Amino acid sequence: LLPLATPLFIVKISAWLSGLWIAIMYYILLLSIAHGFLHLLDKLFHLNTPHNRIATAAMTFIMIFIAWGTFRAFTPTVRTETIASSKLAPDSHYKIVLLSDIHLGQVLGRNYAEQLVKNVNSLQPDLILIAGDILDERIAYVEREDSLSPLKKLQAKFGTYMAYGNHDYLDRPLVWYEMLEANNIHPLRNKYVIIDKQLKITGINDWSRNRSHNEIIALSTGNEAFYSIIMDHQPRRMEAAADNKYDLYLAGHTHTGQLFPNRLITKKMYKLDYGRTEFQQMTAITSNGYGFWGPPVRTEIAPEIIVIELQAK
Numbered sequence: 001l002l003p004l005a006t007p008l009f010i011v012k013i014s015a016w017l018s019g020l021w022i023a024i025m026y027y028i029l030l031l032s033i034a035h036g037f038l039h040l041l042d043k044l045f046h047l048n049t050p051h052n053r054i055a056t057a058a059m060t061f062i063m064i065f066i067a068w069g070t071f072r073a074f075t076p077t078v079r080t081e082t083i084a085s086s087k088l089a090p091d092s093h094y095k096i097v098l099l100s101d102i103h104l105g106q107v108l109g110r111n112y113a114e115q116l117v118k119n120v121n122s123l124q125p126d127l128i129l130i131a132g133d134i135l136d137e138r139i140a141y142v143e144r145e146d147s148l149s150p151l152k153k154l155q156a157k158f159g160t161y162m163a164y165g166n167h168d169y170l171d172r173p174l175v176w177y178e179m180l181e182a183n184n185i186h187p188l189r190n191k192y193v194i195i196d197k198q199l200k201i202t203g204i205n206d207w208s209r210n211r212s213h214n215e216i217i218a219l220s221t222g223n224e225a226f227y228s229i230i231m232d233h234q235p236r237r238m239e240a241a242a243d244n245k246y247d248l249y250l251a252g253h254t255h256t257g258q259l260f261p262n263r264l265i266t267k268k269m270y271k272l273d274y275g276r277t278e279f280q281q282m283t284a285i286t287s288n289g290y291g292f293w294g295p296p297v298r299t300e301i302a303p304e305i306i307v308i309e310l311q312a313k
Contacts, residue, residue, distance in 0.1 A: 108147070
């Protein structure tokens with residue numbers, strides 16, 4: 001709601017306070033529900049429960065839990081997945097770094113982007129793939145802090161490619177496309193590229209813009225001749241990708257609910273809200289993201305960088 005002319009430090013303070021407020025109120029709501037049930041049991045069974053002490057202890061735990069979650073949100077882990085394929089020439093090996101959900105914006109700015117670049121470059125990847133949502137909400141905040149330009153220093157032999165996520169459409173998506181290209185990040189919007197004569201990298205427009213399987217089918221031409229990787233921001237079209245002979249499906253978006261116990265919901269919403277599984281001959285990997293949306297807090301699974309060691313079988 002703040003006008004774009006608002007000084008950046010006020011924007012950041014406001015974003016932090018509102019984000020933490022959301023997290024605190026969320027857990028207070030859960031505590032209130034639990035406390036209500038406890039009151040009900042007290043009335044029914046005359047338990048004489050020390051409600052004030054329980055509430056005080058619970059509130060103390062909530063504050064500690066949120067403080068820990070804030071630290072966790074800025075402490076990404078590295079997860080490694082190894083995949084062997086007979087489609088690759090003997091002795092072939094590619095180190096692919098998968099990122100998703102960076103969410104550059106009001107809270108996550110230039111310093112955050114610079115640290116991301118250091119973390120990724122230290123892994124010495126051959127190829128960097130970003131499964132959507134580099135942008136949080138408004139391009140103006142990225143421009144004011146120049147937080148996209150550090151990503152130009154990402155180093156990979158075969159470059160950096162991305163698929164659009166739902167947030168990448170929120171503010172002038174064509175302008176955002178040009179900004180990404182200017183910083184050596186190549187968006188694949190319903191198109192593919194061939195890398196090193198062995199890898200086919202396909203990017204699909206986000207589910208929020210097109211829920212059909214038409215592009216997955218149309219872009220599957222030649223899948224048998226290459227090791228075919230498809231990026232689809234929301235993990236919703238895995239079966240369609242498997243049916244059309246893609247070898248690796250990469251997604252993000254879920255954040256595994258970000259705040260505990262929301263993964264109970266994301267597990268029901270998606271067939272793979274996090275981790276790795278197989279659909280027919282295809283491997284599917286869903287990242288829980290590098291950044292966060294809304295509260296600067298992650299009390300579910302920690303943010304991550306995924307290293308995919310792709311090698312010949």
